[in-house]
Amino acid sequence: MIYKVRGGGVKRIITIIIIFSLCIFFGISYGNSGNTEVNVAQVDKPAESQQAAQGGNDTTDQDYAADKKDKKEEIDLNLKPNEAGRIMILMYHNIGDEEREWVRTPANFLKDLKVLYEKGYRPVSLTDYVRGNISTEQGMTPVVITFDDGNLNNFEYLENSQTRKDSAIGLLMDFNEKHKDFPLEATFFVYGEHPFWQDSLIEAKLNFIIENGMDIGNHTKDHNSFKKADREEIQKQIGEEAQYLISIINRDDYTVNTLALPFGERPEGELLIKYLASGSYNGVLYENISVLNGGWNPAYSPYDKRFDSVSIPRIRASEMNVDNVGMYNYIDYFDKHPEERFISDGVAEIVTIPADKGESVHLDEAKELYLY
Ligand SMILES: [Zn+2]
Numbered sequence: 001m002i003y004k005v006r007g008g009g010v011k012r013i014i015t016i017i018i019i020f021s022l023c024i025f026f027g028i029s030y031g032n033s034g035n036t037e038v039n040v041a042q043v044d045k046p047a048e049s050q051q052a053a054q055g056g057n058d059t060t061d062q063d064y065a066a067d068k069k070d071k072k073e074e075i076d077l078n079l080k081p082n083e084a085g086r087i088m089i090l091m092y093h094n095i096g097d098e099e100r101e102w103v104r105t106p107a108n109f110l111k112d113l114k115v116l117y118e119k120g121y122r123p124v125s126l127t128d129y130v131r132g133n134i135s136t137e138q139g140m141t142p143v144v145i146t147f148d149d150g151n152l153n154n155f156e157y158l159e160n161s162q163t164r165k166d167s168a169i170g171l172l173m174d175f176n177e178k179h180k181d182f183p184l185e186a187t188f189f190v191y192g193e194h195p196f197w198q199d200s201l202i203e204a205k206l207n208f209i210i211e212n213g214m215d216i217g218n219h220t221k222d223h224n225s226f227k228k229a230d231r232e233e234i235q236k237q238i239g240e241e242a243q244y245l246i247s248i249i250n251r252d253d254y255t256v257n258t259l260a261l262p263f264g265e266r267p268e269g270e271l272l273i274k275y276l277a278s279g280s281y282n283g284v285l286y287e288n289i290s291v292l293n294g295g296w297n298p299a300y301s302p303y304d305k306r307f308d309s310v311s312i313p314r315i316r317a318s319e320m321n322v323d324n325v326g327m328y329n330y331i332d333y334f335d336k337h338p339e340e341r342f343i344s345d346g347v348a349e350i351v352t353i354p355a356d357k358g359e360s361v362h363l364d365e366a367k368e369l370y371l372y
Contacts, residue, residue, distance in 0.1 A: 068350070068368060075345045077372050079139035081352040084361055085342035086298035087129060088121075088330055089144040091314040095153045095168050101320045106166040112317060112327065113175045113182070116143055119331060122344075123185035125215060126258055130290040130309050132302035132367065137181060138346030141334075144299075145172075146292065146314065148219060148260055150190030152197040155205050173212070184212060189219035189260035189292075193244060206249050216249065217258040218242050218288070225265040231275055234267060238288070239281025257289050264294020266311075277310045296325035301342055303351050305362040345370070 075081060090112075094103040104112070124134060124142035136142045147154050147168055156164040163170045168186075176184040188209060190196070195216075196205050206216055220237040221244075229237070238259060245256045259276060267273065278287045288310070295313030300306050317327045334341040345352035351363055352370040363369055 071347045071350055072370060074138075075347060075350065075352055075370065076138060077352075079345075080338075080343055080354070081138065081345035082339065082341065082343045082354055082357060083134070083303055083345060083351045084301050084353045084357045085141075086334075086340055087142055087144065087301065087342045088298045088327065089126070089129075089292065089312060089314040090146060090317040090327055091292075091294070092145070092147045092168065092317045093149055094151050095166065095171070099320065101318065104318065106171055108319070109168070109171055110175070113171070115328075115331065117175075117179055117182050119335070122181070123183050125185045125213075126187045126217070126290060126292075127215065128185075129299075129302060130258075130312075132351075132364070133348050134302070134344055135346065135348040136344035138344055140344055141341050142344060145186040145317075146189060146217070146260065147186065148189045149223075150188060150192075150195035150197075150219070154188060155196045155209070157198060157201050157205070169209070169214075172214075184214060187215040187217045187258060189217040189258075190245070191219040191223040191241065191262070192221060195245075203248050203250075206245070207251070210249065210251070210254050215258065216245060216256055217260055217292075218245065218256050219260050220262055223262045225263050226261060226267045226272075226276075227265045229267055229272075231272060231279075234272060234275045235279040235281050235286075238276070239279060239284060239286045242286045243281065243284055257287055258292070259288040259290070260292040261294075264292075264314075266293065273310060296323070298330055301361075303353075303361050303363055303367070305360050 092104060092109075094100075095106055095109055096103040097105065099105045099108060120140050121143040122136050122140045123145050124136055126144050126146065128134060129142060129144050134142055152167075154168040156167050158164055163173070165171070165174065168188075172184060172186055176182055188195075195202055198205070209216055218238060218241050221241040222237060224237065226234060226237075242256050249256070261276075267276070276288060276291045278285065280286065290312055291310040292312050292314055294316075296315065297313050298315060299312050300308075315325070315327050315330055316322050319326060319328060322329065339354075349366065350368050350370050351361070352372065353361060355371045358369070358371050361369065
């Protein structure tokens with residue numbers, strides 16, 4: 001199922017929102033440099049307190065500090081790391097023979113992967129992005145690839161039990177085979193009880209995806225909009241699907257804890273939002289570490305104060321009817337504004353940021369801030 005086609009009036013409103021968002025974005029990026037010193041001191045504190053918390057054993061402290069120092073020396077500042085920059089979360093639906101608004105042909109999907117690869121984007125898992133566990137090769141920009149709806153053209157087994165080569169999985173795996181430095185990371189958001197539409201192969205497919213380092217996400221039981229849903233309905237739709245998927249996957253080391261909202265539509269009323277992140281159905285709890293919207297802008301860095309794990313925007317990976325806010329619009333945008341792009345330092349524990357962009361950062365205690 002796909003998003004509703006927007007009318008002209010809605011388009012205009014969206015355009016206004018985009019312009020407004022960009023104004024805020026640039027205002028915050030460029031307007032607050034006077035505050036940098038004060039705020040840098042604030043965000044520096046967690047790293048200090050973590051080193052102190054290691055305490056009790058001098059050797060451990062020294063080792064820890066030495067280890068961090070070594071890792072810092074590995075960071076090449078000439079690559080202009082900027083881990084406060086923006087990250088694109090790409091949203092795909094179908095791979096098919098005819099290019100349409102919600103269908104990418106195999107050739108065009110391959111083109112997307114090639115362009116991303118050549119322009120220095122590297123896939124990262126949604127979970128690693130949300131948890132700020134980003135060890136993308138230094139100098140490269142993480143990108144998150146998502147597919148919604150669990151269509152057959154995402155993953156099909158042929159009669160000889162081979163994966164169909166021009167399905168999303170087939171194309172991703174082949175590209176990764178030829179470009180080992182382009183990690184095999186993608187999240188497939190599925191709904192209902194027929195993910196990928198070959199019912200005798202559901203268990204095999206879900207486990208294949210996980211065993212190959214990709215992910216399964218929750219796209220609700222019935223794929224209904226949450227716009228008018230109440231508390232019970234939201235919990236049923238998320239909880240029932242999570243329980244179904246977990247029972248099929250049946251692994252102790254894996255849980256389904258990411259949610260993509262059907263049609264990108266959020267419930268009305270702030271009181272209901274918390275049930276997107278956690279709740280229960282039939283006495284069983286569920287938890288989502290990230291909730292994905294539709295959307296039209298790149299997401300905040302997970303180290304940005306404004307990052308909100310239960311409201312993450314995605315960008316349409318299409319070239320049709322994208323209202324100038326599609327994947328290629330933002331690739332062009334980042335070509336022209338490389339300073340707005342997240343550029344990895346290659347070290348997950350250290351968050352490297354140009355000094356003039358430090359003001360919007362918030363780090364948890366496990367991370368060390370490196371301003372330059
Ligand atoms: Zn959907």
